[in-house]
Amino acid sequence: MSWLPKSPKARRRLTLIAAIAPVLALAVGLTLWGLRDSISFFYTPSQAAAAHPAAGRSVQLGGMVRMGSVAKYPDGRVEFVVADRTATDKVVFQGDLPDLFREGQGVVAVGAFRDDGVFEAKQVLAKHDEKYMPRELTKALKAQGEWRGDGSTPDYAKAQPTT
Amino acid sequence: MIAELGSFALILGLAFAIAQVGLSATARIRRSSVLAAAGEGAAVASFLGVAVAFACLVHAFVTSDFSVSNVAANSHTEKPMLYKVAGTWGSHEGSILLWCLILTGYGAAAATLGRGLPKGLKAVMVATQGALGTVFLAYTVFASSPLTRLVGDRIPVEGASLNPLLQDPALAIHPPFLYSGYVGMSVVFSLAVAALVEGRVDAAWARWVRPWALAAWSFLTIGITLGSFWAYYELGWGGWWFWDPVENASFMPWLMATALLHSAIVTEKRGALAGWSLFLALGAFTFSMLGAFLVRSGVLTSVHAFAVDPRRGVLLLIILGVTAGSGFALFAWRAPKLAPGGVFAPVSRESALVLNNILLAAATATVMLGTLYPLIREALTGEAISVGPPYFNLTFAPLMAALAIILPAGPLLAWKRGDLRGVGQRLWLAALLALGAGVLTLALVSPRKALGAAGVAIGAWLVIGAAVELIERTRVFRVSAADRWRRLTGLPRGAWGMTLAHLGLGIFVLGACFELGWKGEAAEALPLGGSLNVAGYHLTLETVGPREGPNYDAERALIRVSKDGKPVCTGEPDRRFYPAGGQTVSGIALCYRGFSHLYMVLGERRTTTAGTPVWLIRAYWNPWASLIFLGPVIMALGGVTSLSDRRMRLGVARRRQEQPA
Numbered sequence: 001m002s003w004l005p006k007s008p009k010a011r012r013r014l015t016l017i018a019a020i021a022p023v024l025a026l027a028v029g030l031t032l033w034g035l036r037d038s039i040s041f042f043y044t045p046s047q048a049a050a051a052h053p054a055a056g057r058s059v060q061l062g063g064m065v066r067m068g069s070v071a072k073y074p075d076g077r078v079e080f081v082v083a084d085r086t087a088t089d090k091v092v093f094q095g096d097l098p099d100l101f102r103e104g105q106g107v108v109a110v111g112a113f114r115d116d117g118v119f120e121a122k123q124v125l126a127k128h129d130e131k132y133m134p135r136e137l138t139k140a141l142k143a144q145g146e147w148r149g150d151g152s153t154p155d156y157a158k159a160q161p162t163t
Numbered sequence: 164m165i166a167e168l169g170s171f172a173l174i175l176g177l178a179f180a181i182a183q184v185g186l187s188a189t190a191r192i193r194r195s196s197v198l199a200a201a202g203e204g205a206a207v208a209s210f211l212g213v214a215v216a217f218a219c220l221v222h223a224f225v226t227s228d229f230s231v232s233n234v235a236a237n238s239h240t241e242k243p244m245l246y247k248v249a250g251t252w253g254s255h256e257g258s259i260l261l262w263c264l265i266l267t268g269y270g271a272a273a274a275t276l277g278r279g280l281p282k283g284l285k286a287v288m289v290a291t292q293g294a295l296g297t298v299f300l301a302y303t304v305f306a307s308s309p310l311t312r313l314v315g316d317r318i319p320v321e322g323a324s325l326n327p328l329l330q331d332p333a334l335a336i337h338p339p340f341l342y343s344g345y346v347g348m349s350v351v352f353s354l355a356v357a358a359l360v361e362g363r364v365d366a367a368w369a370r371w372v373r374p375w376a377l378a379a380w381s382f383l384t385i386g387i388t389l390g391s392f393w394a395y396y397e398l399g400w401g402g403w404w405f406w407d408p409v410e411n412a413s414f415m416p417w418l419m420a421t422a423l424l425h426s427a428i429v430t431e432k433r434g435a436l437a438g439w440s441l442f443l444a445l446g447a448f449t450f451s452m453l454g455a456f457l458v459r460s461g462v463l464t465s466v467h468a469f470a471v472d473p474r475r476g477v478l479l480l481i482i483l484g485v486t487a488g489s490g491f492a493l494f495a496w497r498a499p500k501l502a503p504g505g506v507f508a509p510v511s512r513e514s515a516l517v518l519n520n521i522l523l524a525a526a527t528a529t530v531m532l533g534t535l536y537p538l539i540r541e542a543l544t545g546e547a548i549s550v551g552p553p554y555f556n557l558t559f560a561p562l563m564a565a566l567a568i569i570l571p572a573g574p575l576l577a578w579k580r581g582d583l584r585g586v587g588q589r590l591w592l593a594a595l596l597a598l599g600a601g602v603l604t605l606a607l608v609s610p611r612k613a614l615g616a617a618g619v620a621i622g623a624w625l626v627i628g629a630a631v632e633l634i635e636r637t638r639v640f641r642v643s644a645a646d647r648w649r650r651l652t653g654l655p656r657g658a659w660g661m662t663l664a665h666l667g668l669g670i671f672v673l674g675a676c677f678e679l680g681w682k683g684e685a686a687e688a689l690p691l692g693g694s695l696n697v698a699g700y701h702l703t704l705e706t707v708g709p710r711e712g713p714n715y716d717a718e719r720a721l722i723r724v725s726k727d728g729k730p731v732c733t734g735e736p737d738r739r740f741y742p743a744g745g746q747t748v749s750g751i752a753l754c755y756r757g758f759s760h761l762y763m764v765l766g767e768r769r770t771t772t773a774g775t776p777v778w779l780i781r782a783y784w785n786p787w788a789s790l791i792f793l794g795p796v797i798m799a800l801g802g803v804t805s806l807s808d809r810r811m812r813l814g815v816a817r818r819r820q821e822q823p824a
Contacts, residue, residue: 008506009503009506012506012507015509015514016517019514019517019518019521020521023518023521023522023525023562023565024525026525026561026562026565027525027526027528027529027558027562030529030557030558030561030562031529031532031533031558033557034533034553034554034555034557034558035532035533035536035550035554037553038550038551038552038553038554038557039536039540039548039549039550039551039554040548040549040551041546041547041548042546042547042548042549058551060549072767072769073769074688074769074770074771074772074777075688076686076687076688076766076769076779094686095686095766095779095781096686096749096764096766096767096779096781097767
């Protein structure tokens with residue numbers, strides 16, 4: 001192979017580049033592709049109303065569980081309302097709620113909006129720790145001026161009279 | 164009194180660590196063996212100080228001394244003894260103290276064991292280790308004191324107890340193993356800094372690095388496996404890896420250490436890749452510290468966030484920045500002056516190991532990017548996002564598949580110039596068998612899954628490849644029966660270690676692909692006597708009754724499992740209520756079927772409109788799940804076997820002869 005450089009050092013460098021280049025291309029390509037398709041955005045109900053994510057797109061919905069909105073059905077289905085200051089979303093979830101799920105407290109649901117606007121959760125984020133609150137939620141609540149420290153329930157999450 | 168003694172011993176440990184830096188650094192500058200010995204003594208003294216402090220904290224936990232605020236926040240008198248002891252490292256302060264204990268322990272071990280090292284190199288290593296000790300001990304003493312007392316009426320009568328999820332045997336021993344792995348990389352880091360200061364990286368250096376890297380890697384492997392196993396059976400989600408930031412944080416140093424173990428072989432045998440090995444040595448500990456920062460600071464949303472304290476995150480970030488920054492700055496300054504290593508052909512064992520390193524480094528980079536991308540994105544655009552498992556499956560899996568495909572060829576290639584045709588001749592049967600396993604899986608296992616079958620083929624390829632490697636090395640089929648045994652036992656332990664580690668990887672891949680491809684899941688609300696089906700098994704909820712644990716009350720179900728009308732086993736999952744923290748935790752039940760698991764979870768009790776109680780029962784069929792945990796254990800066993808190789812010690816002894824006192 002006469003087109004290869006003469007010095008062994010340059011040859012080695014060339015082979016090294018030849019080995020790294022495809023791996024690098026593969027890794028970068030996969031990373032960009034992966035980051036485009038498999039990131040999920042975090043919304044509070046009012047942010048979701050503004051951004052209007054496409055039905056079926058995987059997103060995270062965070063907010064406060066409205067008091068008295070949790071309905072558990074014998075077939076394992078759970079429905080509850082997630083609220084922030086200006087908007088609410090109805091969430092349905094099939095399965096067992098995490099042990100620390102409480103009415104009037106923060107929750108993050110992972111799933112997608114349905115065509116009818118109901119949020120279908122695949123997973124309700126479990127917390128290992130009573131004091132722990134997902135960071136995005138803390139931040140979003142602080143931005144809305146609704147942060148009152150751990151464990152407090154803002155007014156909009158209190159039970160609402162049915163209209 | 165004992166808590167004060169502990170605080171005092173901790174400060175003494177810090178003082179000795181500072182002395183260690185000063186003495187060893189001066190010893191290097193003045194080339195004084197007296198000062199060097201004093202520096203080594205200070206390393207041991209620093210360890211003893213921290214050990215006393217740690218023992219005092221353990222004592223406070225065991226005796227439930229609630230006047231110590233850390234104990235009051237994390238312990239409870241009714242907790243079983245194991246979890247009282249484990250509570251020591253269940254909090255932020257306690258876990259950092261454990262980190263310091265292991266860090267100074269490694270420092271003391273490196274100071275006492277490394278007798279054969281050149282004096283200058285060793286002095287710089289001890290000084291660097293002392294500097295690391297100083298930084299982390301200063302953080303502990305000034306920002307995260309584990310032995311702070313509560314005063315007067317603030318002392319509670321009863322403690323707040325440890326998070327019930329952490330009250331588990333696997334998780335009780337998970338942090339010591341994980342930290343022994345993380346912090347073991349500190350010795351590797353110190354050796355790299357010493358080599359850069361001395362300006363010499365040769366075969367001998369690589370030989371000294373390898374045992375420490377091997378020990379740390381083995382600990383880390385076990386630590387990660389324990390954590391994964393804990394998540395598997397304690398969280399009740401049926402999964403064993405979630406690509407959660409905290410999991411990734413432990414996985415990145417593991418990938419770096421794995422790359423280092425392989426590149427150090429090239430540096431040891433052929434003197435090549437010296438700069439790259441140094442880079443990995445610095446990188447492994449940097450990723451360990453990054454892991455500690457990510458886990459402890461809570462900057463990323465994790466499902467496994469424990470003992471998080473954002474205020475301290477900033478301090479940890481500064482420590483990370485300063486330590487890694489100085490290490491890599493030194494590297495940038497000194498590494499170009501290192502002598503270039505040996506030359507090798509494109510087809511050679513060196514090249515195979517370089518390819519291994521390229522793939523592992525690329526995999527580390529994709530995991531890091533996925534883990535940190537939410538932070539980057541939020542800083543740039545203010546949008547909160549999360550990167551989920553699909554990203555990692557898409558980026559990580561193909562790179563690892565490529566690595567697995569080249570892996571069996573590597574050990575069969577000769578150094579310097581390999582012979583691809585010869586390797587082909589030795590491996591074509593293995594490749595055929597592996598392909599056969601894949602095709603058989605595709606044909607026999609339903610539902611038909613091409614990706615799962617490909618995974619099984621790759622796993623089989625690794626397992627058979629490991630066997631071929633052993634056979635080729637001993638030529639066991641070409642000699643008489645009497646010779647066989649001699650040849651197998653005569654094989655160096657290092658070779659056995661490698662074979663075991665590669666075999667373990669193959670077994671893990673088999674288990675992981677089978678589990679991911681063919682797991683089954685069913686969830687239903689069952690009344691007493693009700694039943695559900697999963698993967699051909701018929702589960703009947705027989706009874707649900709109360710049960711009392713040491714520090715919890717539980718509701719326990721009895722589930723009878725049958726297949727084709729024949730009874731198979733019974734499972735007793737429960738739901739435990741811990742009054743101390745007001746928390747409910749599910750205890751799952753596992754029914755072992757060969758390597759496969761039937762995984763049962765008892766959920767909430769609900770009431771139907773008719774008024775009968777029903778329980779949410781979830782069941783998972785996890786085929787070959789045992790292999791997922793068995794594989795890494797075999798890998799770690801390979802690490803330990805390799806560590807016990809006589810060459811690891813002979814190298815040091817030979818060195819001693821070369822340097823007459």
